Amino acid sequence: MSKGRDFSLYFRLGIAAERNLFQNGTGTYDGVVISAYFAAFYRSSTPVILRALNKPFFFDPVTYVFARDIENIRRDGDMRKSFQRLVEWYGSDFKHILSHRQLIPKDFYHDRHWNTKRVSEFVDRTLTLQQRILSPPAGIQQSLLRYAELIEAVPRISKPEPAFLVAPYFSFESTEDPWYRIAVKLAQESCNQQSGKLFVPICFSKELLLQENRFEEIRDDFNGYDGYLVWPSDFNDDRDALEYLVGLAKFLKTLAKEKKPIYFLYGGSFIPLLSNVLGINGGYCRGICYGETKDVDAMMATGGGAPVRYYYEKTFSKLPESVARAFFSDHPKELCMCKVCSSLWKKAVKHPAKERVPHFFDLLDYMSARMHFMESHAQQVREVMSLPRKQAINLLMRYIEHTKYFAPYNVSNLHLARWHSALQRI
16 A cells, blocks of 8 residues: 555454445555454355455454453353354363463463463464464365366365464563463464464553563564564553653664564554654554554454544544534535545535535445545555655644644644654654
8 A cells, every 4th residue: 555665554354334345445455354253253254255355364363362351252141152163263171261261371381381282282273273264164165076076177165365374462561471471482382383474463561661671672582573463452542641652662663673564453543654754664453444442451342333433634533423513514625535525525515505514424424434534544644654754754743733723623633742742752
């Protein structure tokens, strides 16, 4: 997608209602992320979708959830079916543990000894899942073979292949956290088992971003891999204070010394700007107009019911519909004119001037709001990544100046000021 530096935007494959967005907006993103529990549950349809999209993709193993509160993946007292399917892949040992409780550090490391069999099996099953989950199920395989015999043809049962494999991972609070030692061990074991391209997640409490003295230790412990998937739990670039933004920049700068691609498993619009200024190749992952931030202890979303929000490119943020109606009614020239919005506006201009913006938002439904986001955000990422470092920072300053008069409409640019300050400190 990006011009200039190699930066990619990956959308997470989510609820069924979004599949048309993926298909109709293929030019607005670079790849797809599939959570392992999603692929395990939709085993037959997922490869069909991926073939149709013809985009690079990778799996998020989401193994971290098994070490958090099990209630996060339950519904009405029972483990959700998608996670039940995922647990089946890990065999009777892990299934027995997870039927009673979450995983604990002693399951892997106890009395200064590793449970090498369990570590090896956990890694093997995580990597094998990513390699085999998209293979046709046995019943379909046999049906195709029998059909091939009848027509005297040689069957070709292909499956999409992930761009790289991802090591299993857990979230850690600090480098003294037992889960830190386990995360490092799992990454090393994954490297031993996997000869192809391997990316390693580094998932941690965002409070670690305030501990610069730990950054080199983390980099040294997670070295020697083909790329990184960074996730500071609950990091939110729109809300978090300046010191977290600066800490993130310093952490990335330290990790970038490995000269490997760095992707964010979850990220907002600050990430392309930061990647540009730091000169980092990589990208970030998110949902379509949602999911730019995530806490490891959040309940798994059930899908549906999301409110309509309108992405405003000059604040890199989503406006609630009520705010957008008030603001754009007084400033209609600020409306985006992407192909989605242009189509709606052509219908709206048939109405009297005062009714045009209200009618525009009457037409803006869940799907069109997200398609607008895909179009607008893609253009924005291309612009940001094509700019020289200083111009990318100046772009923020121009947007701050442009939007400073819009505060009475609850259109905030305070986060932009924090972003600007953080980028200037790099």
